[in-house]
Amino acid sequence: MNNKLFIKLYKKFSTTSIKCNQSISTPVINKLNRKTLKQGLVTSPQFVPSYINTPEYAKTGKPFTFPSHIYLYDNEDIIKIRKAAKLARKILDFANSKVCVGITTDEIDRLTHDEIIKHGAYPSPINYYGFPKSICTSVNEVVCHGIPDNRPLENGDVISIDISLYLDGFHGDNCGTVIAGDGDSNLEHLIKTTQQALDNAIEICKPGAKLSDIGKTIENFANKNNFQVIHEFCGHGTGKYLHMLPF
Numbered sequence: 001m002n003n004k005l006f007i008k009l010y011k012k013f014s015t016t017s018i019k020c021n022q023s024i025s026t027p028v029i030n031k032l033n034r035k036t037l038k039q040g041l042v043t044s045p046q047f048v049p050s051y052i053n054t055p056e057y058a059k060t061g062k063p064f065t066f067p068s069h070i071y072l073y074d075n076e077d078i079i080k081i082r083k084a085a086k087l088a089r090k091i092l093d094f095a096n097s098k099v100c101v102g103i104t105t106d107e108i109d110r111l112t113h114d115e116i117i118k119h120g121a122y123p124s125p126i127n128y129y130g131f132p133k134s135i136c137t138s139v140n141e142v143v144c145h146g147i148p149d150n151r152p153l154e155n156g157d158v159i160s161i162d163i164s165l166y167l168d169g170f171h172g173d174n175c176g177t178v179i180a181g182d183g184d185s186n187l188e189h190l191i192k193t194t195q196q197a198l199d200n201a202i203e204i205c206k207p208g209a210k211l212s213d214i215g216k217t218i219e220n221f222a223n224k225n226n227f228q229v230i231h232e233f234c235g236h237g238t239g240k241y242l243h244m245l246p247f
Contacts, residue, residue, distance in 0.1 A: 038142050040084050040146035040149030043106055045132050045139070046113040046123070055166045055242070061130045066244035073239060080170045081239055085123070088172030091116055092163040093094070096136060098145045101155045101181040105137035108161070109148035116165050124164035124171050126240050136175075144175075144233055155181035164242060197221045211246050 015097070048054065057063040073081060095112045112133035116123050124133035131147075138160040145162070147174035153159065157180040164173040177191050197218045204217055219229045237244045 009041055013027055027034070037142060038151075039147075040104070040106075040151035042132060042147055042149045046058075046110060046134050048122060048126065049117065050122065052117060052122050053166070053168070055124065057129075058122065058127055062182060063191045063242065066241040068245075070237065070245045071239060073078065077120070077170070077239070080168050080173070080206045084167040084172035085168055085174070086172070087119055087121060087157055087165050087166050088174050091119070091165060092161065092174050092176050095161045095163060096176045096178050099153065099161075099178050099180050102152050104150050105146075105148035105159070105182075106138065106150050108137060109133050109135050112161075120167070122166040124166050125162070128242060135164075136160075138162075143185050143230055147177075153180040156183055156187070158183060158187050164238075167241075170240060171238045171242045173242065193222065193225045202223070 005175055048058070055063070062198075077088055091112060094115050095108055098108050098111055113123055116134065125131045125136060126134055131145075133148045135148065136145050137148045138144050139151075140159075141155055144160065146160075156179060159180060160175055160177040162173070162175045164171060177194065179191070200221055201214045201217045214235075222229050234247055237246050
């Protein structure tokens with residue numbers, strides 16, 4: 001399994017990347033000899049009970065403007081952030097365990113939603129700028145923020161699942177990538193390389209380290225393994241706001 005922090009990697013021979021499960025206009029064939037992904041039916045958002053503490057955008061769809069400076073948290077905040085982050089990782093493991101050939105991403109969304117609610121948290125993606133689902137599921141050539149739908153996963157599909165949740169006033173956010181059924185060596189190499197790039201980036205994080213060094217560490221390792229980073233999407237801070245500085 002591979003956790004994504006900042007940037008997805010893609011093979012230099014990969015197909016055109018798309019966002020939010022929108023199909024590409026030309027029929028591209030990927031390394032698994034499968035036609036370009038097409039969007040399935042997207043169902044209504046899952047129900048959130050009234051006793052769940054919700055973020056500011058839950059009803060309006062409009063998040064607050066985040067501070068124009070990098071927010072520094074006190075010790076009490078850090079305890080809450082770690083609690084939210086640990087729960088997000090637990091839920092990520094749950095969601096990844098549900099990936100198998102034949103299941104739909106909509107079903108994974110429903111199961112994961114129920115698990116988040118069971119732990120007293122709010123699925124952060126719901127109604128964030130109108131996003132209709134509890135998790136993001138990005139299949140094959142979808143780079144990130146894919147919307148769960150009724151398309152069954154096929155053997156060899158690679159899927160990244162973003163888990164974000166809101167607990168006690170703070171967001172926890174992480175992502176994992178797994179293969180449905182049997183993947184080829186290229187996909188396995190992609191996942192292992194991304195995981196190692198993440199581990200290398202975490203290792204350099206410490207007081208006084210430059211944020212730019214994180215990106216350099218990831219990109220240098222990717223290039224050494226014949227991969228490229230996708231510059232159109234970047235990492236972000238999280239905590240009191242789902243997306244906030246630093247970017």
